[in-house]
Amino acid sequence: MATKVVERKPLSLAERSYLPQIVSGLRVTMKNMFKPPVTLEYPDERPDIPPGYRGVPTLVKDPDGREKCVSCQLCEFVCPPKAIRIIPGEIPEDAETAHVEKAPEEFEINMLRCIYCGLCQEVCPEEAIFLQDIFSVTGTSREELVFKKDKLYALGGTLPDSHFKWEKKKSAELTGNPHH
Amino acid sequence: MVTDTLGLVMKAFIVIGAVMTMAGYAVLLERKVAARVQGRPGPNRTQIPILGSIPVIGTFLTRLGVFQPAADGLKFLFKEDPLPGHVNKFYYVLAPMVAFIPAMLTMTVLPFGAVTDPVTGATSPIVLADLDIGILFILAVSSLGVYGIILGGWSSNSKYPFLGGVRASAQMISYEIALGLSILPVFLWFGGTLNLFNVVEGQSQVWTALVQPVSALIFLIALFAETNRLPFDMPESETDLVAGYNTEYGAFKFGLFFVGEYTHIIIGSGVFVVLFLGGWTLPFITLPAGMVGAVLSVLIFLAKVFCIVFFFMWVRWTLPRFRYDQVMNLGWNKLLPLAIGNLVFYAIVIAVIEQLN
Numbered sequence: 388m389a390t391k392v393v394e395r396k397p398l399s400l401a402e403r404s405y406l407p408q409i410v411s412g413l414r415v416t417m418k419n420m421f422k423p424p425v426t427l428e429y430p431d432e433r434p435d436i437p438p439g440y441r442g443v444p445t446l447v448k449d450p451d452g453r454e455k456c457v458s459c460q461l462c463e464f465v466c467p468p469k470a471i472r473i474i475p476g477e478i479p480e481d482a483e484t485a486h487v488e489k490a491p492e493e494f495e496i497n498m499l500r501c502i503y504c505g506l507c508q509e510v511c512p513e514e515a516i517f518l519q520d521i522f523s524v525t526g527t528s529r530e531e532l533v534f535k536k537d538k539l540y541a542l543g544g545t546l547p548d549s550h551f552k553w554e555k556k557k558s559a560e561l562t563g564n565p566h567h
Numbered sequence: 568m569v570t571d572t573l574g575l576v577m578k579a580f581i582v583i584g585a586v587m588t589m590a591g592y593a594v595l596l597e598r599k600v601a602a603r604v605q606g607r608p609g610p611n612r613t614q615i616p617i618l619g620s621i622p623v624i625g626t627f628l629t630r631l632g633v634f635q636p637a638a639d640g641l642k643f644l645f646k647e648d649p650l651p652g653h654v655n656k657f658y659y660v661l662a663p664m665v666a667f668i669p670a671m672l673t674m675t676v677l678p679f680g681a682v683t684d685p686v687t688g689a690t691s692p693i694v695l696a697d698l699d700i701g702i703l704f705i706l707a708v709s710s711l712g713v714y715g716i717i718l719g720g721w722s723s724n725s726k727y728p729f730l731g732g733v734r735a736s737a738q739m740i741s742y743e744i745a746l747g748l749s750i751l752p753v754f755l756w757f758g759g760t761l762n763l764f765n766v767v768e769g770q771s772q773v774w775t776a777l778v779q780p781v782s783a784l785i786f787l788i789a790l791f792a793e794t795n796r797l798p799f800d801m802p803e804s805e806t807d808l809v810a811g812y813n814t815e816y817g818a819f820k821f822g823l824f825f826v827g828e829y830t831h832i833i834i835g836s837g838v839f840v841v842l843f844l845g846g847w848t849l850p851f852i853t854l855p856a857g858m859v860g861a862v863l864s865v866l867i868f869l870a871k872v873f874c875i876v877f878f879f880m881w882v883r884w885t886l887p888r889f890r891y892d893q894v895m896n897l898g899w900n901k902l903l904p905l906a907i908g909n910l911v912f913y914a915i916v917i918a919v920i921e922q923l924n
Binding site for chain 1: 602603604881882884
């Protein structure tokens with residue numbers, strides 16, 4: 388292999404004394420001292436979570452406060468690490484939304500198994516399960532880290548939803564609808 | 568006689584307390600400067616129960632890290648003080664003291680202010696011991712500090728401290744010569760006096776750093792080497808020697824090394840201010856006589872020392888460490904001839920000036 392010898396210019400006296408270089412270095416650090424710190428003081432300040440972030444999977448309710456999950460169990464089937472367990476159940480007779488859809492009697496996500504892949508969110512036909520912006524999960528026991536239905540709803544809260552599926556179903560049942 | 572001694576002891580305690588506090592806060596300053604240079608906020612969590620919970624001031628002081636040195640100091644005190652089995656116990660325990668005591672001793676002759684008698688107009692220094700050979704005392708005692716480092720390195724009976732100790736001794740000896748030679752022109756300039764008070768009084772109009780910039784530069788560089796500060800922190804060089812001479816030390820013994828190091832920096836800065844930056848005087852300004860002038864002079868001195876200490880920190884977080892052979896090369900091949908040339912040059916200049924007068 389051909390080697391090319393790079394000609395190096397001899398250093399000038401100023402360069403050999405290092406002093407101008409040291410001064411320019413000092414200028415850089417002094418400039419840095421007046422910049423605001425870039426540190427995010429984590430527990431006090433939270434980072435901005437970008438949209439589309441896949442955090443902890445949660446169950447959400449519709450704007451009227453009804454649970455959206457109809458316990459179709461698609462997420463349970465699609466979940467690669469088998470972290471989701473659903474026991475389907477009926478909505479009680481005396482409830483306002485009875486006879487319209489089913490609801491999960493028990494919904495568990497084992498956070499020790501969950502790999503945050505987001506397939507459950509993708510597969511859910513009811514848009515009931517979302518991976519939101521919670522990124523730190525802690526617990527003192529294994530049992531605590533199996534999130535139950537109430538915990539999942541508490542984490543999920545209510546997301547805006549413009550489908551109003553329940554209203555449509557109700558009115559279809561009362562007035563008749565060609566599609567149902 | 569007894570009251571005289573008592574007064575001196577009181578004064579000594581005040582000065583020691585002040586210097587120790589300054590050493591503690593120098594650590595804080597170091598951490599803050601490091602943080603700011605690196606875009607971090609630095610220590611800002613430590614709180615003292617009542618003082619820290621005052622609404623605005625408490626938060627401000629906490630963010631400033633004012634309570635951090637107390638926490639650091641207490642940590643050194645309350646940690647378990649281990650004595651490794653493989654060390655030479657006598658020298659191992661002795662070393663931190665030998666490192667600490669000279670650092671504290673040098674400040675006895677360092678004048679840090681002046682008081683002018685309102686009646687007679689005579690000026691006298693504020694100093695623990697006004698020696699006529701003050702600078703010789705400082706040079707002699709501060710060079711004893713290296714024994715602590717060497718002893719610590721040897722007695723630890725382990726590779727890294729040993730290497731650190733060896734490096735420290737070689738470096739200290741090399742730079743001591745340049746250090747001593749660089750300040751000779753200063754004392755020639757002030758008519759051969761070795762008294763630090765006279766040197767400062769001679770600078771009331773023009774600072775020595777302006778008259779003899781080369782002397783100041785050599786002294787500053789040698790000071791960095793003598794205090795083991797980056798870019799000359801060969802004895803410690805944590806990237807290649809773990810922690811250098813104090814690798815085997817912990818708890819309070821390490822604390823003594825640590826405080827001694829920072830005391831060294833403060834005293835070294837004080838000597839630099841006295842020799843080259845006009846001490847407690849300001850050019851073209853005459854301080855009022857009496858107590859007010861005395862307090863002002865001490866404050867001026869402290870402000871100047873603070874600037875130099877800040878400069879120490881600033882340089883530390885700017886420059887990378889020299890390689891060991893570069894340190895030796897710089898000391899013996901560059902600084903020493905430069906210091907000798909500087910001395911000869913100023914000797915001739917001063918002789919010419921005296922002939923002309």
